Amino acid sequence: MEETISQRLDLTAFSQKMWEVKKQIETIIVGQNNVVDLLLTAIVADGHVLLEGVPGVAKTLLARVLSRLIDARFSRLQFTPDLMPSDVLGTTVFNMKESEFDFHKGPIFADVILVDEINRAPAKTQAALFEVMEERQATIDGVSYDMGSLFTVIATQNPVEQEGTYKLPEAQLDRFLMKISMLYPILEHEVLILKRHHENVRLTKLDDLKPVISKDELLRYRGLISKVVVVDSLLYYIAQIVNATRTSKAIYLGASPRAAVAILNASKAFALLQGRDFVTPDDIKYVTPSVLQHRLLLTADAEMEGFNSLRLVNSLIEQVEVPK
Known part of the structure; x- marks a missing residue:
């Protein structure tokens, strides 16, 4: 890169905290280091996460462990086909004593929300998350309720079993800022x-x-994102990758400008986790693969x-020239 970059932020306290979080996760979750890094990246970048993997690879456990390590309100939602x-x-319930309606908040009113098997609920229930996750x-009933600055959704889904899912x-x-795929652990x-x-x-319990x-x-720590340096050549690099998804013959629907912004924010957060402010x-x-893979629609021929989306994204990244 042409511009000269030097460290300007003191990230000692941040790095120490993130190291402690990782060490605590390792006491329960074995391996999955890349998944943990990406999950922490999304949390620091103020984004929601979709964890995908077959049953038994500790998707729910990982989300619960992370929620324990953050001193905030935690809530868990088990999505089912009959969930409303x-x-x-x-x-909203009528209060007979006061002769008025009272709103009883649901489990979504928390700081960190685990939505287990999100694809098991019908469309109208999933749609209940649209406004909450974005804004x-x-x-409800014409009254807006603020969810708080920390509000983060960690959802899980099983990519294999499709019966009874939506x-x-x-x-x-x-x-979702990221879709993170949890794979089987290696032999060791x-x-x-x-x-x-x-x-x-x-x-460890x-x-x-x-x-x-x-x-x-x-x-x-999320406020540090705005202070991370990104030179113009890297902004152009991100734009080139996103544009490549729109011109690929294998992709029916490419990534949007929101995806480009997501890559930018996630890159900043990951840099912070590496102890750098650039x-x-x-x-x-x-x-980029975790930010883009769930935002693309492949053509029928490609499928x-x-x-798959992840393989295509990795291929497109390799085709884009890296800034010097």
């Missing part, structure tokens, strides 16, 4: 998981976890040939 929007947002407010609409998928990590369960005394980072600290091309290449 009022079960998420809350209901951090809920409008495909998330593109508008809702676009509200699976052996370690078995050892931990065999030696039961070494298992969720109830034993104590908050590592406060709500105010996390909000303050973005490098590698930061962009690392976060028939066995392509």
